Amino acid sequence: MRPILVICLPAIGDFIRCHSAIQIIAKTFPGHPIDVITSPLAAPLARLMPHVRKAWTLDKRHRKPGIGERRRLAGRLREENYQAAYLLSSSTKAALVPWLAGIPERIGYPRELQFGIVNRLPAGWLKSLVAFGPRKTRLFEQVCAIAMLGARPAADTRLPAPQMAVSPEELSAWRIRHGIDAARPALALYTSEFTNFRSWPAERFISVARDHARRGWSVWLVGGPRERAAAAQIRAELPEAVDFTSTPDITDAMCQIAASTVFLGVDGGICHAAAALGGPCVLIFGSSRSYETGPVNDHVRFLEPPISTPSWVRDTRGVSEERVLAALADAVAGLHRPQGA
Structure with missing residues (x-):
């Protein structure tokens, strides 16, 4: 063919x-x-x-x-x-x-x-x-x-969401290469640059990371060159956080996300990757609204400031730390719920 x-x-x-x-x-x-x-x-x-x-x-x-x-x-x-x-x-x-x-x-x-x-x-x-x-x-x-050559889908049709998959063999090899304990839960953080209006305040990311580290979680900082300064700022407050932002290969970054227990991020290409990989995913959006620019995968939990909040047109400050912690806990709890529950 x-x-x-x-x-x-x-x-x-x-x-x-x-x-x-x-x-x-x-x-x-x-x-x-x-x-x-x-x-x-x-x-x-x-x-x-x-x-x-x-x-x-x-x-x-x-x-x-x-x-x-x-x-x-x-x-x-x-x-x-x-x-x-x-x-x-x-x-x-x-x-x-x-x-x-x-x-x-x-x-x-x-x-x-x-x-x-x-x-x-x-x-x-x-x-x-x-x-x-x-x-x-x-x-x-x-x-x-x-x-679809411009054909309009039927009213009850669901367009397919993007999908990606890292093989179990590749994931196992990645864990061995980096000395990752598969039994220890891990929070993957994608911050973008803290100066970017799409990001979330640095002190809130640090607080969420510290909360999970206190409960025995690993904290992984994922991304690329643009996120290195933000990762350094988080590690200055939480030295045990693992900085993966110097990863030279983007597929290695996919292993980081796929191996994590839950992903917390902001608007950006990496958030689309996390959604397509299918794991628990909490995303913070602000003036770039999730409906327009966010992933379309059903399992993603979006947190956005209410439109009535004046700051929503500028940044993500209208999303509270309490909402993020609750969404992360719910996403992790969903891993243990029976399907359809």
């Missing part, structure tokens, strides 16, 4: 959201291999996603056209004999690759007027092209609409 190519978005959170569309495509074309194109940063996550055979990388950060890089990738894609390409990214630069590769069917919304380069338009493409403000759909719904 001829493979199918999916051109995904480059940011970690956006790439993970694209997995909803990949699941729809896999159900529509059972047995067809599905490959993806995304950024070098997000590509390692593809191997954790069901239905994805392999990932091609394209650096989309630079502002230059990068025609040479795209021609080279297109030449390699031509050898794969793809039957169709789904363009979940609407940029012209992304659309050039399957066009240069000669993939016969190139499906997407022509938001940058790529008529001809994109040669199969989902139903309702014109309405999507001119939509703005409240009429625009969420990114999750946009990528699913492309995968």
Whole structure:
């Protein structure tokens, strides 16, 4: 069976959201291999996603056209004999690759007027092209609409949420490599930068971390270079916290999250990864409301300031420490509840 190519978005959170569309495509074309194109940063996550055979990388950060890089990738894609390409990214630069590769069917919304380069338009493409403000759909719904060729799902249809999985063997090897006691509960914290309006006050993260450490939990600080200063600030107050923010491999970060007992984080790509991995997950949102930008996985517990709170338009201070501790306790208790209870 001829493979199918999916051109995904480059940011970690956006790439993970694209997995909803990949699941729809896999159900529509059972047995067809599905490959993806995304950024070098997000590509390692593809191997954790069901239905994805392999990932091609394209650096989309630079502002230059990068025609040479795209021609080279297109030449390699031509050898794969793809039957169709789904363009979940609407940029012209992304659309050039399957066009240069000669993939016969190139499906997407022509938001940058790529008529001809994109040669199969989902139903309702014109309405999507001119939509703005409240009429625009969420990114999750946009990528699913492309995968369904613009067909409106039935009223009782649930669009698939993104999924990722770390194998038990890989998780066991990670624990051995880092000397992790699987029997000891662990709280994974994703703070973003404390100067970021999406984050939660440093003193509240420290208080929650100290509360769990006092009860015998491990506290793991996860993220990347942007979170290192925040991790150092937490460790200055709680030296026993483990700083994983220097992890060089993003799949290692996925092991950290998958091995934790519960994840507490704020809006960002890592929170989408934690949700897709399926473990207990408590997320704090502020002015970037969870409905618009948050994960769509049902098991996630969202905490947001009431809209009547003046601070909600600026930050997350309207979410109290008491609410977070209660949500974490409830998430952990849910691990021991019988299914359906």
